[in-house]
Amino acid sequence: MPVVSLLTLIRVQLRVIGALIIRELHTRYGRENIGFLWVVGEPILFCAGVAILWTAIRPAHEHGLPMTAIVVTGYVPLTMWRHCIMRAVKAFESNGSLLFHRQVTPLDIILARVLLEVAGTLIAGVLVAAGAMVLGFMAPPEDYGLLYFGLVFQMFFSLGSALLIAALSELSELVEKSVGVLSYLALPFTGAFTMVDWLPPHFRWILLWSPSVNNIEMIRGGWFGYGVHAHFDVVYDAWITLLMILIGLSLTLRVRKYIAIQ
Secondary structure, three states: OOHHHHHHHHHHHHHHHHHHHHHHHHHHHOOOOOHHHHHHHHHHHHHHHHHHHHHHHOOOEEOOEEHHHHHHHHHHHHHHHHHHHHHHOOHHHHOHHHHHOOOOOHHHHHHHHHHHHHHHHHHHHHHHHHHHHHOOOOOOOOOHHHHHHHHHHHHHHHHHHHHHHHHHHHHOHHHHHHHHHHHHHOHHHOOOOOOHHHOOHHHHHHHHOOHHHHHHHHHHHHHHHHHOOOOOOHHHHHHHHHHHHHHHHHHHHHOHHHOOOO
């Protein structure tokens, strides 16, 4: 295929994804005033609410780290992942009518939703962290490179999870019904509220099987610097995340014939 044609195809698909994001905002928050800002406001309420609650009821420091910073660095990536997978459930069926347009594919639909959730959560995280720093509850990050590295890994992990959930929820009603429950049962294995170094050494390998734990360890390692001993395996994390994305892509490209269009 000529390079020009490939670039044209990419531009068309980017415009399709942009249009799907705008449609998703209008469908979810309406067309009136600035309701679309709830895509940021909702995760702010979650993250700020949990941070305020934990700061109020728990000791100011845990394992030598400020409680507010522990919650913010854990809950923001957790919210990103949970919002992505919850919005992925039956995403193709609820947007099935759009698939009659030749340019719209199931992959465009899930990419639009993931990009929207990731952007909303990141903006919310920046605002909550900035507010906490201004009020003196958090210090600035020590290592921005490692912090961004962890966030990028978490974005790709959220994308891989969303691709898998979106396709599997179309194939199985059990998956559709159990995603919410499983996302809560998975909380101890996300690394959001604990660090690997806090566990006895012979239990740490269990948590390190989770890509989310590796990602949040990187984020906290970047934020606290030498103040923490972050445990993560970049090679394992990259391979398992790539495998999730490839399996998710394969299922997404084959799921169209199973989508029940209303």
